[in-house]
Structure formats: C-alpha cells, structure tokens
Amino acid sequence: MKLNFITSNEGKFREAREIASSYGIEVAWLKMKYDEFQGDTLEEIAVKSAKALSKAIGEPFFIEDSGLFVEALNGFPGVYSSYVLKTIGNPGILKLMDGVENRKAYFEAVIAFYDGSEIHTFVGRVEGEIAEEMRGEKGFGYDPIFLYGDRTFAEMGEAKNAVSHRRRALENFLRWLSENFLS
Amino acid sequence: MKLNFITSNEGKFREAREIASSYGIEVAWLKMKYDEFQGDTLEEIAVKSAKALSKAIGEPFFIEDSGLFVEALNGFPGVYSSYVLKTIGNPGILKLMDGVENRKAYFEAVIAFYDGSEIHTFVGRVEGEIAEEMRGEKGFGYDPIFLYGDRTFAEMGEAKNAVSHRRRALENFLRWLSENFLS
Numbered sequence: 001m002k003l004n005f006i007t008s009n010e011g012k013f014r015e016a017r018e019i020a021s022s023y024g025i026e027v028a029w030l031k032m033k034y035d036e037f038q039g040d041t042l043e044e045i046a047v048k049s050a051k052a053l054s055k056a057i058g059e060p061f062f063i064e065d066s067g068l069f070v071e072a073l074n075g076f077p078g079v080y081s082s083y084v085l086k087t088i089g090n091p092g093i094l095k096l097m098d099g100v101e102n103r104k105a106y107f108e109a110v111i112a113f114y115d116g117s118e119i120h121t122f123v124g125r126v127e128g129e130i131a132e133e134m135r136g137e138k139g140f141g142y143d144p145i146f147l148y149g150d151r152t153f154a155e156m157g158e159a160k161n162a163v164s165h166r167r168r169a170l171e172n173f174l175r176w177l178s179e180n181f182l183s
Numbered sequence: 184m185k186l187n188f189i190t191s192n193e194g195k196f197r198e199a200r201e202i203a204s205s206y207g208i209e210v211a212w213l214k215m216k217y218d219e220f221q222g223d224t225l226e227e228i229a230v231k232s233a234k235a236l237s238k239a240i241g242e243p244f245f246i247e248d249s250g251l252f253v254e255a256l257n258g259f260p261g262v263y264s265s266y267v268l269k270t271i272g273n274p275g276i277l278k279l280m281d282g283v284e285n286r287k288a289y290f291e292a293v294i295a296f297y298d299g300s301e302i303h304t305f306v307g308r309v310e311g312e313i314a315e316e317m318r319g320e321k322g323f324g325y326d327p328i329f330l331y332g333d334r335t336f337a338e339m340g341e342a343k344n345a346v347s348h349r350r351r352a353l354e355n356f357l358r359w360l361s362e363n364f365l366s
C-alpha cells in the first residue's frame with residue numbers, strides 16, 4: 001500500500017516514511033505547499049484544508065498539522081504556533097510565562113486523511129511543561145522550552161521521536177489503516 | 184449604487200454604511216461568516232478569502248480584515264490579531280513589551296473588493312505606539328493599548344473613527360469607486 005503525504009517539510013516526510021515502513025506501508029512525498037484555512041482547532045483547520053485539497057488531488061492523501069498549547073495562556077500559541085515562532089519565538093513565550101506558576105502545556109498533532117471519498121482525522125498529544133529557560137541543542141521549534149519529565153525535547157534528541165505528538169498521531173492513523181484497509 | 188459588505192460584525196457594517204453614505208453609496212449587509220485563509224499579510228489573506236467567496240456569491244461584494252503590527256515584535260500580533268486577543272489579550276502584549284524601548288506600532292486594515300470579475304485591494308494604516316498600560320473605556324480590541332499622540336484609541340471615543348485604519352481603507356476604496364464607477 002502506498003500513501004501520499006502532502007507536505008513541504010522534508011523532515012516530516014522522512015519521519016512518517018520510517019514509522020510507516022514498520023507497518024508495511026510505503027509513504028510517497030507529494031512535495032507541495034497548500035492554502036491553509038484559519039480555525040479554532042487544529043482539527044477544524046486540517047479538515048477544511050483537506051477538503052479543499054481533495055478537489056484538486058482526487059486520489060487518497062494525508063496532511064499533518066501541529067501546535068503547542070499552553071494552559072495558562074488559554075492555549076496560545078496553539079493553532080498559530082508557526083506564526084508565533086517566527087515573530088516572538090521562544091523568548092516571547094518565556095517572557096509571557098515569567099512568574100506564572102501553572103506551566104502545563106501539550107503538543108498536539110492532527111492528521112487528516114482523505115480516503116478518496118471521506119476525510120478521517122487522527123490526533124496525537126504529548127503532555128509536558130514550559131521550562132524556565134531554553135535548554136538543549138537538538139530538535140527545532142518549541143523543543144528547547146518543552147519539558148518532558150526533566151529534559152526538554154531539545155535535550156532528548158532521538159528519544160523524543162519515540163514519544164512525540166507526531167509519532168502518536170501517526171501510530172493512531174497507521175493502526176487504523178491496518179485494521180480497515182490491510183486486513 | 185449599492186455595495187454588499189460581507190461581515191458578521193454589525194459595528195463594522197454600521198461604520199461602513201455611515202462613511203459610504205457621504206459618497207452617495209448605499210452599503211448592504213451580507214451578514215455571514217466565511218472561511219478565512221492563513222497567510223503572511225492581511226492582503227494575501229483577504230485576496231484568497233475573496234476569491235473563494237466570489238465563486239459562491241457571484242455578484243460584487245467587499246470584505247475587510249485588520250490587525251495590529253508591533254515593530255519590536257516583528258509585526259506580532261499582525262495577521263492573527265483576533266486570535267492573540269482571545270488568548271493572551273492586551274495584558275499579554277504589554278508583558279511582551281515590558282522594558283522594550285521601541286514601542287512603534289500600527290493598525291492596518293485591508294479591503295478586498297470583488298467587482299464581478301476581478302479583485303481589488305485597498306489599504307489603510309494609522310501609526311502610533313504601544314502604551315505602558317491599558318487606558319480608556321471606549322473602543323474595543325487593542326484600543327486601550329494603542330497610543331495615537333498622547334491618548335489611546337480607547338480614550339478618544341468618536342474621534343478615533345476620523346483617523347482609524349478602517350476609515351482610511353474605506354476612504355481609499357470609496358474614492359476609487361467614485362472615480363471608476365460613478366463618473
């Protein structure tokens with residue numbers, strides 16, 4: 001079975017390909033940017049974007065979107081995590097969290113899969129806390145300020161990929177695919 | 184001449200209707216929410232949204248979008264000003280600006296007008312500064328932290344409407360309309 005993954009991000013494609021191979025599923029890279037919608041949740045955005053894409057693509061594909069949700073900031077930066085990273089970045093989040101006691105946060109990834117007629121979504125989450133300062137050299141994005149246990153994602157390196165929100169969303173998706181299409 | 188304004192915001196509709204009447208133009212309220220796209224600029228977002236709407240609506244209409252752009256924050260909250268207001272709000276912007284010397288900011292409004300075949304855009308800006316604290320009871324959104332001269336927009340009340348970004352975008356649009364369609 002071959003799955004089209006629409007993304008402009010090579011790192012995401014490689015990660016998905018590796019995880020899918022253990023399910024006997026091949027992932028093909030449809031390298032393209034597409035118009036994303038605004039919305040209140042990652043799921044709403046992914047479904048709208050997948051619907052628009054399905055009209056242009058025709059055959060089955062999946063897309064993925066993710067974000068960091070900080071409880072004390074009402075979910076900010078959330079669905080617009082990439083934009084926030086480009087503007088105020090990790091220093092901005094740390095400044096907003098200065099003196100804030102509740103540091104709970106989670107990463108969420110959502111996959112929207114178009115099966116040729118309908119769209120199905122799969123969610124993955126990893127719970128953690130916002131660190132007091134940036135730590136670690138690995139990873140990207142918010143990894144240096146996301147504490148998982150006593151290490152940040154940027155300190156964990158490869159070990160992060162075993163527990164990440166994206167891994168969890170992909171596993172949920174692939175497990176469902178195996179049960180519904182490969183049995 | 185009658186112009187369709189697509190918005191779910193009654194305040195915006197009333198303001199546009201009042202300004203347009205001095206040009207002899209009637210504004211009709213197409214009260215509806217529509218799917219907005221993500222994008223790097225207000226203009227990009229407005230054009231994409233207007234294009235999608237034009238397929239559903241058919242006849243001429245305009246939409247409007249606006250945001251607050253803070254220079255020291257790389258333009259944040261910018262195109263996602265509404266989302267940022269709902270999550271970290273004015274206290275969040277003030278915290279991010281704590282100790283920051285360059286307090287320059289501007290409000291921008293963009294109008295996208297679909298004339299039945301093409302889309303035209305009109306921009307309005309007002310320059311100001313981020314106040315040290317929230318001041319004033321009038322207005323809405325970021326008005327309490329936006330200094331225009333020595334008063335915030337929330338302290339100016341009606342006087343704000345004479346200089347606002349939205350007024351300027353509307354004037355640019357209406358002037359262009361008068362020159363191109365009413366002469």
